[in-house]
Amino acid sequence: MRLGADDLAALARGAAVLGTGGGGDPHIGRLLAQQAVREYGPVEMVAVDDLPDDACVLPVAMMGAPTVMVEKLPSADQISVAVQTLARYVGKTPTHIACIEAGGVNSTVPVIAAAQLGLPLVDGDGMGRAFPELQMVLPTLAGIEATPMSIVDEKGNRGVFDTIDNPWAERLARSATVDMGCSAIVSLYAMTGTEIREAFVPGTLSQCLAIGHAIERAQQQHSDPVAAVVDQLGGRLLHVGKVVDVQRRTTTGFARGDAAIDGLDASLGRLLALHFQNEHLVAEIDGTAVATTPDLIIVLDTESGEPITTEALRYGHRVSVLAAPADERWHSPEGIELVGPRYFGYDLDPIRALETV
Template sequence: MTVEIGVEEIEDIALGATVLGTGGGGDPHVGKLVAKQAIEEFGPVELLPPDELDADDFVIPTAQMGAPTVSVEKLPSGREAVTSMERIERELGKTADATMPIECGGINSTFPFAVAARRGLPVVDADGMGRAFPELQHETFNIYGVSGTPAAVSDEQGSTCLIETEDNDQLEWLARGVTVRMGGVAYVSDYPMTGTQVKETAIPGTMSLAKNLGRALRLAEDDAMSAIREVTRESIYGEARSLFEGKIVDVQRRTERGFVFGHVDIDGLDGDEGSTMRIEFQNENLGAAVDGSYVATVPDLITVLDRETGGPIPTESLRYGARVRVLGIRTPEIMRTPAALDVWGPASFGLEATYEPLADHP
């Protein structure tokens, strides 16, 4: 069943996807504004379940890539990813029947809606990460056999680079270099695929999940954690659980090779008093350790919430003195296969940890 996405739904998707985005995916406020502007100008967008795609439908995902801290300073017009999509269409001699997110976090949960509104296309209710990850090969599309190229990368000046590679790791390496040359943030269309490939490789229902999470948080008043638990309990993910509560006492960040690397240290409060949690991130939160022992790692979701308001906090907004709650959400089964863990398990990010799936909330 298709759903119409207007301005109010974009607000909810942006909020919910910030929870699913595990601190990354680009500034959700920027993506929300770009999508709302496009919808106000061109009309609402159809959210299309992947099982309603025809086998030979042509789907081109669209996204922003680069360092989240840079995207706040280099604001897009909303046309950039359309330029990338149209370059792929010209290359393949085919017109897109739909677009979709490559990840369901931050700006990349809402930016495809701006592309869709401008082009009069539906957005497929699915993505290739089930969260946000920092690199283009971190996709179920890649893991399960879809080529990422031809891909196109564009900037706010109208420059476009077409990329064709033998493998998807090389796509990430080249596209990241182009993005750095374009000022640290750019707009990409990649993994062009058929409707059949979407059904076989994408994580279904993630935009609906983001919308439902956002709406639940908006209506939750003082009990954000219960709202998140209720929505995730009914999803293909695991039920959210609280991992730690405390006060941020240190944040370290550095922008390098087109990413934001760093960590945040949190001193425990209440039941966690006397302990310290460290969260390591590369654009997104990768691992959370309490007193030196990991309690959650990729690919499971690690999200920092404001302890008072329940609002999710992106990595670029973490600040000394903030009182926070850290929650964990287990990823869907398609993201926990041996093939998937080879691509985005803890070792792929240099974490000295063995992946242990989070249990549901007791």
């Protein structure tokens, strides 16, 4: 399949759904990718199973606080420069570009790099969703090193980290990202085709397109777009209501905060609280947790079905909150240690999306 400019609205919309509130603004991601595809031509999308064993796959992403990304866009060449910087350091010629996470920006930044460099794009990602820290990917569980990794800002500063482990890559790159204005472009987790097949979630971009098109069809047919997303994800509706409070702050390179959603319709009389660090991590109804990381907690506009990121949540929004299952590898003991509620400071056992509480 080839991704053209007309495909990118659906891709960005679906990616923002899987992004669970993080991964960057889908509107910004779509505009940047459309500009690149119109300038350089469509991007070939390649299935994970079709990668040569010895492929050199370089993922690329935006790192930082989504609240900053809304106003601080990458420069035209920043994205491809990150890939080229890493390629030079490792001494290899890249054969493919990849997404390391699903998200409104981070599923479209690789499209930009692929278009600019004339390389195919892998139909998959390293999470099946978005997480806030760069070690929080399935390649980490597979023993794949995040570094060497490049980091590039919009002013032209660039660097390469080569760290002792993946948590140290997050720690050092986060500090550099804060110095770079709380957003930067990184290229990391260089992998072969064999490693991609072991460590990636296959078909993520195709799933993003399917979700995006399902929302668009529901809007055109005046049917329920929220139900369409629930069906696509095999998830469930947790709550419908109005946002009555949002507390949000940008600290240490993350957008952290909480939101309160007063119930409407079938949820009348109940209050849902969301807790997020770039992405939604815990959902509670009347003080009882009903969904947690690593499963997906998703906020959609109730009427349109459009995904709402954590930086875009506002008082008065009429929203629907969904839960959907994550890739099963995240529920391994190692996965829970890496991205479970306790890692983020919540004294909770994980609650699966389809679990009845």
